[in-house]
Amino acid sequence: MAFYAPPIARLLEELERLPGIGPKSAQRLAYHILRGEEDSAQRLASAILEVKRSIRFCERCFNFAESEECDICSDGSRDASVICVVEEPRDVVAVERTGEFRGLYHVLQGAISPIDGIGPEQLRVRELVDRLGRESVAEIILATDPDIEGETTALYVSRLIKPLGIRVTRIASGLPVGGDLEYADEVTLGRALEARREM
Amino acid sequence: MAFYAPPIARLLEELERLPGIGPKSAQRLAYHILRGEEDSAQRLASAILEVKRSIRFCERCFNFAESEECDICSDGSRDASVICVVEEPRDVVAVERTGEFRGLYHVLQGAISPIDGIGPEQLRVRELVDRLGRESVAEIILATDPDIEGETTALYVSRLIKPLGIRVTRIASGLPVGGDLEYADEVTLGRALEARREM
Numbered sequence: 082m083a084f085y086a087p088p089i090a091r092l093l094e095e096l097e098r099l100p101g102i103g104p105k106s107a108q109r110l111a112y113h114i115l116r117g118e119e120d121s122a123q124r125l126a127s128a129i130l131e132v133k134r135s136i137r138f139c140e141r142c143f144n145f146a147e148s149e150e151c152d153i154c155s156d157g158s159r160d161a162s163v164i165c166v167v168e169e170p171r172d173v174v175a176v177e178r179t180g181e182f183r184g185l186y187h188v189l190q191g192a193i194s195p196i197d198g199i200g201p202e203q204l205r206v207r208e209l210v211d212r213l214g215r216e217s218v219a220e221i222i223l224a225t226d227p228d229i230e231g232e233t234t235a236l237y238v239s240r241l242i243k244p245l246g247i248r249v250t251r252i253a254s255g256l257p258v259g260g261d262l263e264y265a266d267e268v269t270l271g272r273a274l275e276a277r278r279e280m
Numbered sequence: 281m282a283f284y285a286p287p288i289a290r291l292l293e294e295l296e297r298l299p300g301i302g303p304k305s306a307q308r309l310a311y312h313i314l315r316g317e318e319d320s321a322q323r324l325a326s327a328i329l330e331v332k333r334s335i336r337f338c339e340r341c342f343n344f345a346e347s348e349e350c351d352i353c354s355d356g357s358r359d360a361s362v363i364c365v366v367e368e369p370r371d372v373v374a375v376e377r378t379g380e381f382r383g384l385y386h387v388l389q390g391a392i393s394p395i396d397g398i399g400p401e402q403l404r405v406r407e408l409v410d411r412l413g414r415e416s417v418a419e420i421i422l423a424t425d426p427d428i429e430g431e432t433t434a435l436y437v438s439r440l441i442k443p444l445g446i447r448v449t450r451i452a453s454g455l456p457v458g459g460d461l462e463y464a465d466e467v468t469l470g471r472a473l474e475a476r477r478e479m
Contacts, residue, residue: 084373086346088334092327098320100312101305108370113299114328115335115344115369121297122332126325128291129313133321135287136314145314147285170314171307174283 089115141212143188143205145170153177153186160184162219166209166238168192168226176224184222187212192230193237201237209238213245220248227254288314340411342387342404344369352376352385359383361418365408365437367391367425375423383421386411391429392436400436408437412444419447426453 085093089111096107114122138144139151142164146152153159153173163184167173173186189204201207213221221242225231239249255273256265265273284292288310295306313321337343338350341363345351352358352372362383366372372385388403400406412420420441424430438448454472455464464472 083351084376086335086344086351088327088331088346089344092331095320095324095327098324099309101308106300108373109300110298111331112368112370115331119332121294122328125294125297126328128287128294129321129325129328132287132291132310132314133318136285145285145288147287152282152285169311171311174307177283 138190139188142186143190143208144173144186158183161216163222164209164212164218164220165222165224167224168231168234172224172226182222184220189225189234189238192225192234194230194233204234206238206241210241210245213242213247218247220250223249223251227252337389338387341385342389342407343372343385357382361416362421363408363411363417363419364421364423366423367430367433371423371425381421383419388424388433388437391424391433393429393432403433405437405440409440409444412441412446417446419449422448422450426451 083090092111092114093104093107096102096110097104102110114125135147136145137147139146139154140149141154142151144151144153146154148155160183163182164187165176165182165184166187166189167176168189168191170188173188176182176186187205187209189206189209191199191204193199193201193204212218221238223235223238225234225238235251239251242249253276254269255276256262256269262270282289291310291313292303292306295301295309296303301309313324334346335344336346338345338353339348340353341350343350343352345353347354359382362381363386364375364381364383365386365388366375367388367390369387372387375381375385386404386408388405388408390398390403392398392400392403411417420437422434422437424433424437434450438450441448452475453468454475455461455468461469
């Protein structure tokens with residue numbers, strides 16, 4: 082038996098396709114939309130359509146962009162000699178939030194994961210190498226995730242770029258600030274010991 | 281500094297207005313929409329607009345409906361002499377899923393909650409009483425939530441309806457099926473003892 086009127090069922094179905102949204106969350110969201118203002122549903126729907134219409138990939142760094150180049154690539158005040166290589170556009174936001182980095186980015190749009198059938202060809206690795214041929218770059222910071230896929234990707238990209246005579250660095254692994262030694266996993270703690278610094 | 285292109289920022293803002301969606305979830309949803317098919321964003325946006333356009337409240341029971349009366353109210357095979365009173369449309373779905381109830385519903389659209397400024401006037405209580413004047417009803421089952429607001433509402437509605445000579449019942453409170461005595465809170469266990477039945 083159909084418990085929902087067809088338009089509600091359709092909305093639930095579309096909401097459940099979203100990541101992290103199960104049947105219960107979908108129901109909560111649908112009811113919120115149903116009970117809310119006509120206007121706010123309009124704004125949500127048009128924000129969804131607008132983002133698809135106006136956002137594309139930056140032709141230089143493959144971050145999300147509104148025009149050919151993203152705001153970061155087209156910002157002349159940034160240091161174009163350092164490129165931070167990340168997996169996803171959200172990682173650009175994470176690094177930007179630190180306020181510590183004034184160079185440019187290169188978004189690989191994923192990480193090497195043989196189990197998911199993702200090799201270097203599926204990523205923007207070729208585009209990175211092409212870019213290094215055109216641009217004058219002194220350092221590549223590999224800021225892929227510190228997990229198996231990210232480490233594999235970092236290793237692969239580093240082997241590809243080092244022969245070009247460009248300095249390649251990797252972000253540090255270690256204990257998170259505010260973390261607790263007792264609860265750190267042994268791999269992280271091992272890396273933190275290995276990467277110890279003089280005080 | 282703006283970390284996101286304006287259309288992405290706008291979508292994030294709209295997504296964060298939804299219940300249970302914080303900044304991290306909003307980002308995950310936005311990136312899913314951005315990386316997904318044009319087509320699936322279209323379907324999501326139109327499902328949102330469609331649901332607002334086509335769904336209204338049933339004029340009889342105040343459940344969501346596509347026309348004047350909802351599918352349940354207009355189903356002649358259901359027993360119109362029993363009305364199950366619930367707080368929200370989602371509760372109708374919950375009761376329907378049991379497959380145990382063949383009567384009609386009345387959706388109060390909330391529960392009495394003085395702290396939130398919700399009194400009987402904000403609910404569809406008047407409409408229930410009017411309905412009992414028009415329809416021939418033998419039993420009202422109060423299926424509001426077993427929390428303070430739901431109990432208050434049940435008590436209020438029961439006092440209003442009992443003088444009309446209609447049988448008023450309340451769904452049972454007790455231990456959930458598959459539950460564990462050890463972990464039951466004392467109020468629930470107390471209710472379960474109080475409502476014990478002969479075996």
